[in-house]
Every structure is written in C-alpha cells, then in structure tokens.
Amino acid sequence: MANLTYRQIEAFRAVMISGTTSGAADILCVSQPAVSRLLSDFEDTVGVPMFERQKKRLVPTPEAHMFYAEVERAFISLEKLKRAADELRELHRGSLRIASMPAASLEFVPFAVKRFSEDNPGVSLSFQIRSTQQVADLVASQQFDVGIVSAVPHMDMSIQVEPLADSRLVCVFPQDHPLGEKDLIRPEDLEGEFFISMGTDQSLRHKIDSVFDSAGVNRKLLVPESVTSRPAHRTADLQ
C-alpha cells in the first residue's frame, strides 16, 4: 500500500471545504485534474471510499466526515507550529513585551514606545495595560519583559526593580472648595471629607489608606464610578 502523503491530505481537506475538485484546485493553486488525481490516490491509500460520485457532485461519506475531523485537528496543530516558528523568528529579530499600569499608559509609555520603535525598527513591541499587581505578576512569570508600576506590590526575587521617576501625590478639589486655599494638605485636613479613592487592587491605595489610618483620620470614601463628573480646578500637594 502506498504511503499517505501530506499533499493527498491537503487535497482531501480542500475538497471537503470547497465541495468540488475545481474549488479545491483554486484553494491549492493547482489544476483541477491534479486534485482529482490526488484525491483518487488518497482514497486508494486509505482504502476506504471517501466520496460518492453523484452527477457533477462529490458527496462525502460518513468516513470522510470522521476523517476530516481528525484532519482539522491536525491542521490546527500545524498552525500552532507555524505560529511557534513565527514567534521564534520574531524572537531572533528581537521583541519587547511591555505591561504598564493605567496611569502611565496614556502618555508616558506610548511616547517611550514610539521613541523606542523609531530607534529600533525591526524589534517587535507589544504593550498591554494592566493593574499594578497584574503587571508585577506578568513580569515575574516572564510573560512580559518590562513592567511600569507605581510601586512593586511585594518584593519578588524574580523581579529586578529600577526606579524610573519620582512623583508627588496631589489632592484635586473643585474650584470653590475651602481646602483649595491651601498649598499643602495634611491627612487631618481631610477629616470627614468626601474622598475619591483608588481601587483596592492598587498598591498605592493601601499606602494612602495606611497614612490616614496612622493619623486617625476618617474620610468618606467614594468609589470613582459613583461620582458624577465635576471639573477639578485646583490641586494641592498631599503630605
């Protein structure tokens, strides 16, 4: 018995997809007789009739449908191999995967990515926005190469930390708010005030909370979604 060849399986798959040898020929970019021959060889090799020859039509037998399911699984695996090869090729040329917290993802990181791409054409870049905790996890698990966060949530020996910049925390008020007169805000100034806080998944949230806790200050916490948008006109340093 002759060997089953990749080309024969390709022809079988193309016929199953298109329904005709002519259609299969278009898919495979060969002549229609070539497909007919391949299909015939394929059936001889398999030893089972895969199509009923009706007038102007090839009707797949139940065996053909069963075999086709296996073929599709195999082709999906082949696609995975192809993608793996593509990824290897990309890796050879160079690639950089960046994850960033939302706050840095609007201006800072896109600007840096743009400059990096201009200086390093040929290096493929992927950029995703995640919470600080997720960024740290993605870098720790080596799914990403670089992460931009406000603070590392917990010390992880698999992460190398480089300070990128210092930034100050500010309070934002409506224009007519009494505290807007001050240049410096202390925790006790916010006693009883409505306070729009970060999400609990943000490490900075916990740091801010601990500052107020140790000062014994109670704020009226609001989640961002519950606040109607009011333009903020005044900022002051939070210390």
Next chain:
DNA sequence: CGATAATTTAGGGACAATCA
C-alpha cells in the same frame, strides 16, 4: 572512508480528451 557526480525513481503538475 567521505565527498561529489551521475543515475534512477517517485511524486506532482499540466494539457488534452472523454464521460456523465
């Protein structure tokens, strides 16, 4: 014995003719 050249073989393709 390993490298290279020459020959053989198998697979895949097109074209033309034919059938249903």
Next chain:
DNA sequence: TGATTGTCCCTAAATTATCG
C-alpha cells in the same frame, strides 16, 4: 459544468558510482 483518465514533463529525493 465538473470529474476522470492517459500522457508527458519537471523536480527533488534516493541510490549508485567514482574519485581523492
């Protein structure tokens, strides 16, 4: 219109022969 078959050609792989 679509499928099959016969024939021929091309190419790549496998095998064999030759040479240093």
